[in-house]
Every structure is written in C-alpha cells, then in structure tokens.
Amino acid sequence: MEASQQKGTIDRRTFVKLSLAGGAGLLTAGSGALFGAESSLSTSMNSIFKLGGDLPVNRLGFGAMRLTGENIWGWPPDRANALKVLRRAVELGVNLIDTADAYGPEVSELLIAEALHPYPAGLVIATKGGLTRPGPGEWEPNGRPDYLKGCVEKSLKRLRLERIDLYQLHTVDPKVPMEESLGALKEMQAAGKIRHVGLSNVSPEKIVRARKVLPIVSVQNRYNIGDRKSEKALIYCEKEELGFMPWFPIGGGGGLKSGAALDAIAKTHSASVYQLAIAWLLQRSPVMLPIPGTSKIVHLEENVAAAKLKLTPEEWKTIDGLAG
Numbered sequence: 001m002e003a004s005q006q007k008g009t010i011d012r013r014t015f016v017k018l019s020l021a022g023g024a025g026l027l028t029a030g031s032g033a034l035f036g037a038e039s040s041l042s043t044s045m046n047s048i049f050k051l052g053g054d055l056p057v058n059r060l061g062f063g064a065m066r067l068t069g070e071n072i073w074g075w076p077p078d079r080a081n082a083l084k085v086l087r088r089a090v091e092l093g094v095n096l097i098d099t100a101d102a103y104g105p106e107v108s109e110l111l112i113a114e115a116l117h118p119y120p121a122g123l124v125i126a127t128k129g130g131l132t133r134p135g136p137g138e139w140e141p142n143g144r145p146d147y148l149k150g151c152v153e154k155s156l157k158r159l160r161l162e163r164i165d166l167y168q169l170h171t172v173d174p175k176v177p178m179e180e181s182l183g184a185l186k187e188m189q190a191a192g193k194i195r196h197v198g199l200s201n202v203s204p205e206k207i208v209r210a211r212k213v214l215p216i217v218s219v220q221n222r223y224n225i226g227d228r229k230s231e232k233a234l235i236y237c238e239k240e241e242l243g244f245m246p247w248f249p250i251g252g253g254g255g256l257k258s259g260a261a262l263d264a265i266a267k268t269h270s271a272s273v274y275q276l277a278i279a280w281l282l283q284r285s286p287v288m289l290p291i292p293g294t295s296k297i298v299h300l301e302e303n304v305a306a307a308k309l310k311l312t313p314e315e316w317k318t319i320d321g322l323a324g
C-alpha cells in the first residue's frame, strides 16, 4: 500500500518534522470528543493516531494480556477486578485495547466482551491470531490459512463483534509462507470480518513482503527503554506512517531496571520510572502506540497519567542514552 493511502491525522511534512524532533515531537490531544469530558486523556499530552488513516485512537492504549491467570493461562484469581480494570481503562479515555486469542487462551477476549459489550463508540479492540497455547508458558505458531480463518471467526464470537477493527498476525509461522497466512486474512477482510490488518514480531523486510499481499496498518514488536532491537522496524513504521505498538513497553513481567539517571528524572517529575518509560515512548515518535499491561487499577491509573508527563528534550535524551 502506498504511504499516501495510509495518511493519518498529520500531513507528511509535519509528520517527518515531528519524527526528527524526537523528544520534542508530540501533538497535543484533541481527543475529548471521542470520550466523555471526565477522560483524563482529553487534557493530556496524548495525541490521536489514525490507524489505516481512518481509525482514530488515543496513542496510549492498554494491553489486556495481564488480566488472565498466572503464566497468561486460565482465569484470573479475581475476575471482578479484571472487569473493573477494563472498565476503568475506558473511563480514563483509553480507546485502544490490545488482546489476542492466545491470552488465557480465550480468557482475555471473553473478559473484554463481558466488561465492555455493548462497546462505546470509538473503542478499538485489536486482537491477534497465529500463536497457539499447548499449555501454560507455551506458545507455538500456527499460520496455516484455514486455522487462521477459524481464529478470526472464533474471536468475532468471543468479542461479540461483527467486524474486528484491527486483526494482527501474532507471529510469522516459519513452517508456512507468510503470503499464505496473510492471504487468509485478506480473504477475511474482503468478507467484511476484519477492518484493518497488523503484524507482530516482524522485521522491516517482513513488513515489506506483507504489504505486497495486503495493506498493513500497524506493527507490534517488543520495544522499551532497555530493549531497542526493533529500532529498524520502528523507523520503517515512522517513514511509512504505520502504527507501532511496543510490547513490554515498561519492561514486561521482569520490570524496568531503574538506575540513578532514571530515578533522578522521576524524582523531578514526582513520577515513577514506569511513567517515565511511557512518557519517553510517547515522545519518541508520533506513530508510537504504547499498550502497557496491568492487572491492577492503581497501576492503570498511574500508567494513564503518564500521558500528561512532558519530558524536556534533555531529559528525553538522557533516557534515550540508557539503552541496554
């Protein structure tokens, strides 16, 4: 797909300028219209990104993987709490929720529907397929076309949707040519069951290959202060105006390694290092769509508040220099 077909809220010149400005590159939000006046994001530094040029989301999203049982397996010990976390996220102005059929498996999608259906206007649920769960802690790719088509149908049922706004291929199955896996998603898109398609865990070369099969609107790779292995994929996304959803944005289950420099900046802002990590990502690029995950309301509120945190260019550069 041509970049011009994927134009977002920002014209290309402004976009490139913002990308180059790095730390200084943020658009102020006009997101109040999407959600109620109570939304704390509506007055924040958070800005809107249009997935595929036509699907607006507040850039700070929520990852719903952590709502399941231990090892991303089964039901959470406190199901009522998981439902509360999801409802609170939306109340706070989050309108991009990332999930996958593999989380639980099935549990994360079922919780989302239980908590939020009928969905408020403007809520984008981004799910994924292509990774199976033989057991707790086990993840195995399956990119066979028929399997993937079945996954889409089942996610539609669990999420109680007629069309999935963003369906991401969770990973490329080394046993199946990616063109075949994506061909199946293209068919589901043509049948009206998927609006936009995204990729996950891919190199720039794979993104280029995928875009020869069908339009791709987003990429979801691991990326955070300490792990920039996907820098090239991020740069590709910036150039082509694709959304980039960093997973493990605040370091994942192992947390973030804080250090003197990070702690000092956190203290200046009366913020946590997790908030700094989110603010740093949001200021890294206008295509950055962080999806921090949590099972706790208090962490959710803290993470969402990070969208209001503005790092100075010097602070941003100091954090940028901390890559592991």
Ligand SMILES: NC(=O)c1ccc[n+]([C@@H]2O[C@H](COP(=O)([O-])OP(=O)(O)OC[C@H]3O[C@@H](n4cnc5c(N)ncnc54)[C@H](OP(=O)(O)O)[C@@H]3O)[C@@H](O)[C@H]2O)c1
Binding pocket: 062, 063, 064, 065, 066, 098, 099, 170, 200, 201, 220, 221, 246, 247, 248, 249, 250, 251, 252, 253, 254, 255, 272, 274, 275, 291, 292, 293, 294, 295, 296, 298, 299, 300, 302, 303
């Ligand atoms: N595409 C992929 O292959 C892939 C892989 C992994 C994840 N993902 C997606 O990316 C999302 C984000 O990744 P993630 O959830 O694994 O990692 P993450 O967002 O970097 O970190 C989540 C971890 O940090 C803790 N946490 C969250 N907020 C905190 C805070 N304010 N203070 C202290 N601890 C905090 C959480 O524990 P508590 O529950 O105790 O808050 C949880 O253990 C997932 O939810 C999922 O949607 C995608």
